[in-house]
Amino acid sequence: MADEDIDTHNIYVDKNGRFVCIRVNPKLYRKDVIMRAADDLLHREKPELDAIIDGDPETEILAKFIPRGGKTSEEELLKIAHRFNSLLVASCGKG
Numbered sequence: 876m877a878d879e880d881i882d883t884h885n886i887y888v889d890k891n892g893r894f895v896c897i898r899v900n901p902k903l904y905r906k907d908v909i910m911r912a913a914d915d916l917l918h919r920e921k922p923e924l925d926a927i928i929d930g931d932p933e934t935e936i937l938a939k940f941i942p943r944g945g946k947t948s949e950e951e952l953l954k955i956a957h958r959f960n961s962l963l964v965a966s967c968g969k970g
Contacts, residue, residue: 886956888949895952897959899936904963909936912962916940916955924955 885898899909913926923943930936940955 885960886953888952888956892946892948892952894939894941895956896937896939897956899930899938899963901930901932901934901936904936904967906932906936908963908966909938911966912959913938915962915966916959919958920955 887896887898889895901909904912910928913928917924917926925941925943927939927941928936929939938959940952940959942951942955
């Protein structure tokens with residue numbers, strides 16, 4: 876597999892600062908792990924964050940996080956995405 880075939884850009888930050896969306900490969904992370912990571916993030920950020928989990932469980936899951944305070948900086952949205960990605964990895968070890 877060539878380096879250009881590896882997709883490491885799974886984060887999309889809305890240009891208007893309204894949300895961040897993370898693409899998750901369900902072949903790497905089971906649905907229950909994705910939901911657990913989203914739940915853990917919501918509990919850490921409460922009550923400041925809403926979440927939408929959607930997509931095709933066979934090809935790609937989309938985790939969208941929406942700050943309740945309105946427009947948010949790109950830096951803060953990226954922090955939310957990175958925390959979610961870290962929680963995904965941590966949740967894998969929980970069984």
